[in-house]
Amino acid sequence: MTLLQKSLILFGLVVAILALASAIGAWLARKTTSESGLATVENLNARIKAWWVMIAIFAACYALGFSATVLLFALTSFYTLREFISLTPTQRADHAPLAFAFYVLLPLQYWLVWSGWYGLFTILIPVYGFLLLPSLASLQGDPANFLSRVSRIQWAVMLTVYCISHAPALIRLEIPGYEGQGFLLLFFLTAVVQFSDVMQYVFGKLMGKTKLAPVISPSKTVEGLVGGGLSAMALGAALWWITPFSPAVAAAMAGMIVIAGFLGGLSLSGVKRSMGAKDWGTMVQGHGGVLDRMDSVSFAAPLFFHLTRYLYAV
Amino acid sequence: MIDLVLIGLTRFLVGGHSRWTGSAPVERQRIYFANHGSHLDTLLLWSALPKQLRATTHAAAAADYWGTGPMKRFIAQKGLNAVLIDRSGSSAPGEALEPLRKTLLEGHSLILFPEGTRSANRLPGPFKSGLYRLAKEFPDAELIPVYLDNPARAMPKGALLPLPIICSAHFGPAFARVENEEKEAFLLRAQATVSALAPPTAEALTS
Numbered sequence: 319m320t321l322l323q324k325s326l327i328l329f330g331l332v333v334a335i336l337a338l339a340s341a342i343g344a345w346l347a348r349k350t351t352s353e354s355g356l357a358t359v360e361n362l363n364a365r366i367k368a369w370w371v372m373i374a375i376f377a378a379c380y381a382l383g384f385s386a387t388v389l390l391f392a393l394t395s396f397y398t399l400r401e402f403i404s405l406t407p408t409q410r411a412d413h414a415p416l417a418f419a420f421y422v423l424l425p426l427q428y429w430l431v432w433s434g435w436y437g438l439f440t441i442l443i444p445v446y447g448f449l450l451l452p453s454l455a456s457l458q459g460d461p462a463n464f465l466s467r468v469s470r471i472q473w474a475v476m477l478t479v480y481c482i483s484h485a486p487a488l489i490r491l492e493i494p495g496y497e498g499q500g501f502l503l504l505f506f507l508t509a510v511v512q513f514s515d516v517m518q519y520v521f522g523k524l525m526g527k528t529k530l531a532p533v534i535s536p537s538k539t540v541e542g543l544v545g546g547g548l549s550a551m552a553l554g555a556a557l558w559w560i561t562p563f564s565p566a567v568a569a570a571m572a573g574m575i576v577i578a579g580f581l582g583g584l585s586l587s588g589v590k591r592s593m594g595a596k597d598w599g600t601m602v603q604g605h606g607g608v609l610d611r612m613d614s615v616s617f618a619a620p621l622f623f624h625l626t627r628y629l630y631a632v
Numbered sequence: 633m634i635d636l637v638l639i640g641l642t643r644f645l646v647g648g649h650s651r652w653t654g655s656a657p658v659e660r661q662r663i664y665f666a667n668h669g670s671h672l673d674t675l676l677l678w679s680a681l682p683k684q685l686r687a688t689t690h691a692a693a694a695a696d697y698w699g700t701g702p703m704k705r706f707i708a709q710k711g712l713n714a715v716l717i718d719r720s721g722s723s724a725p726g727e728a729l730e731p732l733r734k735t736l737l738e739g740h741s742l743i744l745f746p747e748g749t750r751s752a753n754r755l756p757g758p759f760k761s762g763l764y765r766l767a768k769e770f771p772d773a774e775l776i777p778v779y780l781d782n783p784a785r786a787m788p789k790g791a792l793l794p795l796p797i798i799c800s801a802h803f804g805p806a807f808a809r810v811e812n813e814e815k816e817a818f819l820l821r822a823q824a825t826v827s828a829l830a831p832p833t834a835e836a837l838t839s
Contacts, residue, residue: 420796599798
């Protein structure tokens with residue numbers, strides 16, 4: 319099968335699933351009468367609508383090519399970094415390191431993804447950014463809460479720029495016998511992460527009893543995690559034909575993505591709650607902010623990238 | 633055209649969403665008065681208004697900043713519909729308000745920053761008397777308090793570049809005029825009304 323054939327099948331499948339979800343949502347909206355039930359259905363339908371938009375953007379990027387996809391993820395990093403910094407208390411002296419993060423590190427990191435300069439891509443933020451951000455902050459001459467101020471910025475940039483940039487970098491991985499099909503790896507990652515999020519939500523709503531971390535993230539349950547995780551692994555195995563993996567490895571990769579994504583969601587809930595917020599923003603209807611949708615991806619993308627690279631790339 | 637570019641840039645960088653509580657974005661003569669902490673304030677408040685209101689709303693902008701250089705003057709006058717005022721203090725009291733009176737006499741609305749200068753604090757400092765005078769001279773203009781959240785973080789005093797930090801404009805209910813109120817009492821009350829619109833900070837929520 320060629321890349322185009324595979325892509326068309328996948329696109330058709332996604333549209334069919336979303337159409338089914340929309341139909342169920344419309345049916346539920348007509349059938350539900352209780353007030354709390356209606357609120358849940360309304361939120362569900364808003365989420366489905368946002369899914370259509372996200373799929374349309376994804377498809378458009380695929381059609382426009384690699385550069386458009388890199389640009390899309392650069393914008394995603396921009397919006398998630400903006401959400402993170404907006405929620406974080408910053409001081410006047412943080413202006414210079416923040417400007418450096420937004421206007422230098424972010425574009426540079428995505429230029430490195432685009433140009434394929436792997437060596438610098440891996441160390442730009444963890445080495446150069448790590449050292450330069452506190453240097454810039456120290457030049458402002460304000461020692462108040464210095465460590466926590468600098469750490470917040472370093473954390474934000476690592477998470478929203480460095481980690482997320484590994485998703486489009488998947489496209490550039492050189493895997494023998496899999497040339498030019500990197501976009502499908504990005505699809506695999508995105509599909510598994512998002513499907514796992516949805517199924518964890520569904521299983522949690524239907525049979526969730528045992529809360530995993532009641533204070534940090536009250537909606538996460540053991541039943542949700544197991545049900546959602548197994549569904550996502552089944553999806554991963556079923557998608558083995560678009561990857562360089564065997565069905566068993568595809569399921570294992572999906573399992574790893576689920577666990578990383580779960581931990582990402584949990585850690586970021588911790589960050590959010592420490593700052594007194596429930597959502598990162600209001601940009602995506604029904605989902606909260608962009609970072610609420612990307613929290614799992616940010617943890618899963620670098621791990622998936624490096625495991626695949628270590629095991630399969632030249 | 634230039635106004636759409638400015639609004640597009642504002643939305644992209646700082647969001648600039650508006651929240652109306654107790655008042656609505658309707659067409660009638662108003663004096664919006666807001667806290668002032670950043671050069672972004674004028675742009676933020678102005679782009680938070682719907683299009684049909686922007687056409688007849690003018691921000692009072694300091695001539696010593698927005699009037700210097702052809703670029704800033706062009707943005708202020710053609711893009712933001714602003715009225716430049718002199719705040720050097722060399723003119724007689726009340727005379728600096730002349731261009732603002734002219735705008736109000738035409739039936740248009742105004743955006744004022746009664747602190748007169750940018751402050752580094754989250755809550756507004758003492759108000760100057762311009763708001764009191766105009767409110768008295770134009771009793772039919774509705775007084776709308778506005779709290780601008782975050783622009784001082786996005787572009788603090790002395791910064792060259794604005795940062796992408798989400799900002800918003802909180803519009804409150806119309807400020808009531810009290811008969812025979814002294815100037816000081818009026819200004820203190822107006823200042824407190826703007827402060828009351830400020831959302832709680834993250835520190836306040838977690839402590």
